Amino acid sequence: MSLKYAILGFLNVQEMNGYQLKKHFDESISRFWSVSISQIYPTLNDMLKAELITVQENCDSSRGSKEYFITERGKEELKEWITEPTPQEPFRSELLVKLYFSANIDKKTVKQHFLEKKEEAQKRIELYNSFLDHIKKEHQQEKQFSEAAIYWKMTVRYGVFQSTAVVEWCDECIKLLIEEKEEGTK
Amino acid sequence: MSLKYAILGFLNVQEMNGYQLKKHFDESISRFWSVSISQIYPTLNDMLKAELITVQENCDSSRGSKEYFITERGKEELKEWITEPTPQEPFRSELLVKLYFSANIDKKTVKQHFLEKKEEAQKRIELYNSFLDHIKKEHQQEKQFSEAAIYWKMTVRYGVFQSTAVVEWCDECIKLLIEEKEEGTK
DNA sequence: ACCGACATGTAAGAAGTTACATGATTCA
DNA sequence: TGAATCATGTAACTTCTTACATGTCGGT
Numbered sequence: 001m002s003l004k005y006a007i008l009g010f011l012n013v014q015e016m017n018g019y020q021l022k023k024h025f026d027e028s029i030s031r032f033w034s035v036s037i038s039q040i041y042p043t044l045n046d047m048l049k050a051e052l053i054t055v056q057e058n059c060d061s062s063r064g065s066k067e068y069f070i071t072e073r074g075k076e077e078l079k080e081w082i083t084e085p086t087p088q089e090p091f092r093s094e095l096l097v098k099l100y101f102s103a104n105i106d107k108k109t110v111k112q113h114f115l116e117k118k119e120e121a122q123k124r125i126e127l128y129n130s131f132l133d134h135i136k137k138e139h140q141q142e143k144q145f146s147e148a149a150i151y152w153k154m155t156v157r158y159g160v161f162q163s164t165a166v167v168e169w170c171d172e173c174i175k176l177l178i179e180e181k182e183e184g185t186k
Numbered sequence: 187m188s189l190k191y192a193i194l195g196f197l198n199v200q201e202m203n204g205y206q207l208k209k210h211f212d213e214s215i216s217r218f219w220s221v222s223i224s225q226i227y228p229t230l231n232d233m234l235k236a237e238l239i240t241v242q243e244n245c246d247s248s249r250g251s252k253e254y255f256i257t258e259r260g261k262e263e264l265k266e267w268i269t270e271p272t273p274q275e276p277f278r279s280e281l282l283v284k285l286y287f288s289a290n291i292d293k294k295t296v297k298q299h300f301l302e303k304k305e306e307a308q309k310r311i312e313l314y315n316s317f318l319d320h321i322k323k324e325h326q327q328e329k330q331f332s333e334a335a336i337y338w339k340m341t342v343r344y345g346v347f348q349s350t351a352v353v354e355w356c357d358e359c360i361k362l363l364i365e366e367k368e369e370g371t372k
Numbered sequence: 373a374c375c376g377a378c379a380t381g382t383a384a385g386a387a388g389t390t391a392c393a394t395g396a397t398t399c400a
Numbered sequence: 401t402g403a404a405t406c407a408t409g410t411a412a413c414t415t416c417t418t419a420c421a422t423g424t425c426g427g428t
Contacts, residue, residue: 001414001415002278002283003415003416005283005284005287006287009283012287017378017379017380018379018381019377019378019379019380020378020379028286029282029283031277032277032278032282032283033279033282033283034276034416035416036416036417036418037379037380037381038380038381038382038383038416038417038418038419039415039416039417040380041379041380041381041382042381042382045381063379063423063424063425064379064423064424065379065380066380078287079290079291081284082284082287082288082291083291083292083295085298085299085302086280086281086299086303088306089278089279089280091218092188092218092219092220092275093218093219093275093344094219094275095275096215096219096341096344097188097191097192097195097215097218097219098191098267098268098272099337099340099341100214100215100337100338100341101191101195101198101264101268101337102337103333103334103337104333105265105269106269112271113271113272116271117272120274147289147290150362150363150366151285151286151287151288151289152286153362154285154362155285155286157355157358157359158279158282158355161351161352161354161355161358162348162351164351165347165348165351166347169343169344169347169348172343172347173340176336176339176340177336180336187386187387189387189388203406203407203408204407204408204409205405205406205407205408206407220388221388222388222389222390223407223409224388224389224390224391224408224409224411225388226408227407227408227409227410228410231409249395249396249397249406249407249408250395250396250408251406251407251408252407252408373428374427374428375426375427375428376425376426376427377425377426377427378423378424378425379422379423379424379425380421380422380423381420381422382419382420382421383418383419383421384417384419384420385416385417385418385419386415386416386417386418387414387415387416387417388413388414388415388416389412389413389414390411390412390413390414391410391411391413392409392410392411392412393408393409393410393411394407394408394409394410395406395407395408396406396407397404397405397407398403398404398405398406399402399403399404400401400402400403400404
């Protein structure tokens with residue numbers, strides 16, 4: 001359950017309420033770990049019981065919001081989690097399942113799917129690259145972020161490598177489809 | 187719910203029982219779509235209700251096994267599913283979450299994680315390549331498989347591209363870590 | 373006065389895993 | 401005779417999503 005640890009990761013930097021946590025997720029790690037807001041509140045209460053965090057009613061705000069703080073125990077668990085190696089994660093792809101069973105499908109349709117996936121991947125690469133520019137500009141002077149920024153950059157670079165691989169794979173598959181078609185007409 | 191369609195995909199080639207379906211999953215698409223055996227039986231019963239498949243008690247076997255057959259309706263739904271474009275699939279990575287929060291972690295530990303991930307990916311590439319050899323040898327003469335084999339190959343090639351990207355990404359990250367360390371000692 | 377953002381939750385359902393339960397057949 | 405494989409299921413639990421429910425605050 002990464003959600004618990006991701007929350008600890010955010011609270012380790014700055015105390016905040018559930019709603020703010022959701023916004024932090026959306027603005028940073030949602031590319032590889034998304035949450036729905038309704039998932040956050042029960043998890044925070046579980047974490048309170050486990051004494052990984054503490055809570056203070058926010059007196060400033062009359063909206064009844066709460067501030068969650070990480071405890072020493074929370075900090076320990078977070079560090080332990082990050083330090084231990086990540087086991088091989090299960091990979092699922094509906095696209096590959098479809099492809100595996102595509103023998104009787106019109107090749108034009110299959111080719112179209114590859115073209116769409118390729119375009120999606122190219123757009124993602126552009127997005128990631130503009131995001132990398134943003135990180136560079138935003139944080140090259142600010143020392144408070146410089147330690148973290150290198151890791152943020154790595155997560156974005158993962159996306160670039162990954163999407164570049166998808167583009168190359170699509171190109172190869174399209175080529176294979178055309179060759180196959182020509183074999184058939186010989 | 188891809189499971190339903192994957193089952194249709196297998197039954198479209200050959201009727202079989204639930205246990206055999208599980209084996210087919212394990213021997214082919216489990217790299218990108220795994221199932222647990224206990225998940226198969228309820229799904230088959232749901233599919234029976236939806237009239238996507240029919241069942242015959244297998245009289246040959248005294249073990250009370252069943253044979254499931256795809257119906258015309260099942261064939262239609264399968265084809266429709268494969269033909270429609272796959273929406274962008276949610277991507278989750280615990281590894282990237284850890285990395286995002288690694289600012290206070292010993293750099294040697296982080297580097298070690300990259301080395302391990304790189305090695306895993308390299309082993310996967312070898313495995314995929316030997317699997318590609320196997321497909322080539324096994325099916326280059328057999329006409330019954332030649333139509334499908336190109337798509338099987340594509341799914342394996344996806345793994346090669348993906349894992350190659352991971353290797354390159356790990357190399358870059360290790361390099362970044364070393365540069366960062368040198369910055370610190372200047 | 374109303375809308376969008378802020379803020380916290382519950383409930384139901386989907387999809388998947390692990391554990392439990394049962395029993396037949398095959399082979400060493 | 402005992403273990404591995406074949407064969408089918410149920411139950412509990414985890415994780416996550418969507419829908420529902422409630423109410424505040426700030427700006428137009």
